[in-house]
Amino acid sequence: MRNEIEKITIxxxxxxxxxxxxxxxxxxxxHPGIRDSTKRAVKETARKLNYQPNKIASSLRLGRSKIIGxxxxxxxxxxxGSVVHGIEKVANxxxxxxxxxxxxxxxxxxxxxxxxxxQSRVDGVLASISKETINLDHYREIINRGVPLVxxxxxxxxxxxxxxxxxxxxxxxxxTRHLIMQGCKRIAHIGGQQHVGxxxxxxxxxxxxxxxxxxxxxxxxILYGKVSIDSGRDCMQHLLSISSRPDAVFAVEDFTAxxxxxxxxxxxxxxxxxxxxxxxxxxxxxxxxxxxxxxxNQQTTVMGESAARIFxxxxxxxxxxxxxxxxxxxxxxxxVRQSSMKIxxxxx
Amino acid sequence: MRNEIEKITIxxxxxxxxxxxxxxxxxxxxHPGIRDSTKRAVKETARKLNYQPNKIASSLRLGRSKIIGxxxxxxxxxxxGSVVHGIEKVANxxxxxxxxxxxxxxxxxxxxxxxxxxQSRVDGVLASISKETINLDHYREIINRGVPLVxxxxxxxxxxxxxxxxxxxxxxxxxTRHLIMQGCKRIAHIGGQQHVGxxxxxxxxxxxxxxxxxxxxxxxxILYGKVSIDSGRDCMQHLLSISSRPDAVFAVEDFTAxxxxxxxxxxxxxxxxxxxxxxxxxxxxxxxxxxxxxxxNQQTTVMGESAARIFxxxxxxxxxxxxxxxxxxxxxxxxVRQSSMKIxxxxx
Numbered sequence: 275m276r277n278e279i280e281k282i283t284i285x286x287x288x289x290x291x292x293x294x295x296x297x298x299x300x301x302x303x304x305h306p307g308i309r310d311s312t313k314r315a316v317k318e319t320a321r322k323l324n325y326q327p328n329k330i331a332s333s334l335r336l337g338r339s340k341i342i343g344x345x346x347x348x349x350x351x352x353x354x355g356s357v358v359h360g361i362e363k364v365a366n367x368x369x370x371x372x373x374x375x376x377x378x379x380x381x382x383x384x385x386x387x388x389x390x391x392x393q394s395r396v397d398g399v400l401a402s403i404s405k406e407t408i409n410l411d412h413y414r415e416i417i418n419r420g421v422p423l424v425x426x427x428x429x430x431x432x433x434x435x436x437x438x439x440x441x442x443x444x445x446x447x448x449x450t451r452h453l454i455m456q457g458c459k460r461i462a463h464i465g466g467q468q469h470v471g472x473x474x475x476x477x478x479x480x481x482x483x484x485x486x487x488x489x490x491x492x493x494x495x496i497l498y499g500k501v502s503i504d505s506g507r508d509c510m511q512h513l514l515s516i517s518s519r520p521d522a523v524f525a526v527e528d529f530t531a532x533x534x535x536x537x538x539x540x541x542x543x544x545x546x547x548x549x550x551x552x553x554x555x556x557x558x559x560x561x562x563x564x565x566x567x568x569x570x571n572q573q574t575t576v577m578g579e580s581a582a583r584i585f586x587x588x589x590x591x592x593x594x595x596x597x598x599x600x601x602x603x604x605x606x607x608x609x610v611r612q613s614s615m616k617i618x619x620x621x622x
Numbered sequence: 623m624r625n626e627i628e629k630i631t632i633x634x635x636x637x638x639x640x641x642x643x644x645x646x647x648x649x650x651x652x653h654p655g656i657r658d659s660t661k662r663a664v665k666e667t668a669r670k671l672n673y674q675p676n677k678i679a680s681s682l683r684l685g686r687s688k689i690i691g692x693x694x695x696x697x698x699x700x701x702x703g704s705v706v707h708g709i710e711k712v713a714n715x716x717x718x719x720x721x722x723x724x725x726x727x728x729x730x731x732x733x734x735x736x737x738x739x740x741q742s743r744v745d746g747v748l749a750s751i752s753k754e755t756i757n758l759d760h761y762r763e764i765i766n767r768g769v770p771l772v773x774x775x776x777x778x779x780x781x782x783x784x785x786x787x788x789x790x791x792x793x794x795x796x797x798t799r800h801l802i803m804q805g806c807k808r809i810a811h812i813g814g815q816q817h818v819g820x821x822x823x824x825x826x827x828x829x830x831x832x833x834x835x836x837x838x839x840x841x842x843x844i845l846y847g848k849v850s851i852d853s854g855r856d857c858m859q860h861l862l863s864i865s866s867r868p869d870a871v872f873a874v875e876d877f878t879a880x881x882x883x884x885x886x887x888x889x890x891x892x893x894x895x896x897x898x899x900x901x902x903x904x905x906x907x908x909x910x911x912x913x914x915x916x917x918x919n920q921q922t923t924v925m926g927e928s929a930a931r932i933f934x935x936x937x938x939x940x941x942x943x944x945x946x947x948x949x950x951x952x953x954x955x956x957x958v959r960q961s962s963m964k965i966x967x968x969x970x
Contacts, residue, residue: 341738343721348703355696362724366731371738373691374722376710383714390689390719394742503910532910539912559907562851562880564887 282325290319303337307592340370342585343391345401347379352557353574354402357426360578361400368586370397377404388412398422398585403430405470417595422588426581427572428472429601436600438580442472445570445606446479449552450524452568452608454487456616458522458550462495464509464534466526473501476526476554495520499530506533514541521549522614528553528560528569535563535613550614565612573604580604630673638667651685654940688718690933691739693749695727700905701922702750705774708926709748716934718745725752736760746770746933751778753818768943770936774929775920776820777949784948786928790820793918793954794827797900798872800916800956802835804964806870806898810843812857812882814874821849821874824902828872843868847878854881862889869897870962876901876908876917883911883961898962913960921952928952 288295301308301316346354365372375387384404399416416423429437453461463480466473484491499505525531531553543549545565553569560567580602588594636643649656649664694702713720723735732752747764764771777785801809811828814821832839847853873879879901891897893913901917908915928950936942
């Protein structure tokens with residue numbers, strides 16, 4: 275019992291030096307926010323009082339867990355898999371581990387993921403917000419605790435944290451422009467849910483590309499789908515039924531494009547001769563379906579690497595929430611494959 | 623300072639009752655391994671001494687984190703994505719969170735994942751062992767700590783823990799038998815690395831199906847690939863170059879099958895008329911490539927659910943490592959699509 279009674283705590287050191295216990299903790303843990311002179315004083319006092327740190331408690335409460343928590347809507351979408359690989363690459367360079375939590379696009383799961391990561395004392399959270407999420411309080415809880423939060427792909431300005439996004443507007447503009455350059459005149463768009471920012475941006479890029487090139491926008495050629503193979507098939511069947519058929523389709527993403535291709539094949543439409551098509555997101559399957567699918571590469575690995583780098587800079591400076599948030603916008607890249615290559619590549 | 627000095631600890635209760643501190647902890651936490659009489663004595667002594675539990679420490683050291691850690695080789699393979707969904711389903715029913723760690727098939731990452739999960743105090747680990755892993759010490763560390771470990775898809779009898787596997791032999795037998803029933807006589811097999819148990823089982827299922835149906839095994843028709851699209855393409859090119867070409871291919875998994883299909887298309891082979899093909903694993907892309915790919919469904923969601931259920935039973939009994947390990951073997955299901963349907967389905 276004697277040892278326990280006489281045990282010197284951080285509070286004793288704090289009282290001795292007339293500073294807070296938190297400052298003592300940070301000084302003992304070589305926190306970069308503490309002046310060197312303070313660190314020296316704390317360490318000398320600790321020695322003098324024969325302070326024995328409680329190693330378990332200190333690693334739990336003050337030290338770093340060396341874990342990054344990543345919240346993704348779904349690991350089944352290749353896009354997020356690649357982003358995670360980018361994060362893992364930078365995490366490994368810094369000797370950090372990456373734990374993944376899937377929200378499956380549900381806010382209740384997302385909340386649970388945040389809680390679990392905070393409980394696991396991750397050093398930072400990198401997240402892509404679920405489509406269902408409107409109330410952001412669980413993300414504010416991360417910020418309140420001073421844990422760096424970096425958003426990727428799907429940002430939200432209300433949170434005032436750094437984010438790494440891709441320029442969906444520019445990607446859609448480029449995809450549509452490419453179809454125009456291939457000689458297409460009636461370019462349809464199968465879009466996604468318009469309350470999702472990235473899908474709305476892709477619609478805008480499509481519309482502006484048409485306008486810039488003097489091709490009028492035809493409302494009959496714009497359909498709003500549900501971002502799935504089935505929905506792509508249904509929308510394409512509708513486009514094939516109208517009197518003045520399109521000669522090209524810009525699909526909001528690759529699954530929609532695959533459904534559209536299925537509908538065209540069923541109707542014996544030649545791709546790209548009769549109707550050309552471009553998707554978005556560069557899912558793995560795009561290069562080995564027939565015809566191979568032109569699409570937009572969103573630089574997923576770079577996105578993950580960039581988000582992780584922002585986190586590690588925050589770890590160094592320890593002033594993440596003092597500096598203003600940064601927004602990094604990556605340029606997507608068009609990948610031209612068989613599904614839209616009406617003119618030989620050399621001519622482009 | 624006075625409160626701290628007088629603070630009653632678990633050790634004080636233990637000394638009073640002449641039992642170990644660990645027993646006191648467990649009694650206070652209603653551990654099922656402690657007799658009711660002991661629990662009553664401990665609780666009464668705690669009250670008498672006015673013991674105030676340190677809630678943070680007890681939740682960390684003795685309580686349950688309500689987290690399951692899942693180690694998968696890669697989230698980019700649809701197979702593991704579906705298994706995780708099965709795990710998540712059961713975890714949600716039990717109000718648990720699921721954190722995922724990707725080993726990317728490297729033992730060093732796998733070790734780091736184990737360390738990270740133990741540090742995060744997960745209540746259990748469900749794992750699929752990386753192809754590179756031979757030394758299993760990091761998994762033994764989980765067992766030593768009494769944390770339930772359940773293996774899925776890739777088991778290892780040396781660890782003596784429960785596992786949920788799929789009968790790869792039966793799946794391969796069924797796939798090969800199907801090709802024989804379609805009238806194929808020269809059925810090739812593009813296999814995987816033979817030190818990986820599941821790939822070796824698939825080879826055996828193929829060989830036995832041929833033998834059972836009186837078709838001799840032709841060594842020229844067995845190639846050992848590397849489980850990738852490129853490798854499937856290379857192996858198929860070789861099969862097309864031999865004097866007596868195959869009329870069917872059983873590919874060890876779907877990516878290999880896709881590569882083989884690419885090589886056949888490049889050589890103007892009609893699928894399935896000239897050469898039929900069946901893959902394995904039911905990757906998402908299989909149903910929308912041309913021709914759609916026949917494959918073997920490994921019941922991934924059921925696998926995840928079963929592994930999670932074994933864990934939750936262990937949580938209830940708290941005797942996971944006292945009972946012998948269980949091995950649950952799931953039956954895979956053949957999915958017949960265009961790539962192997964030479965005879966109309968009705969005739970089968």
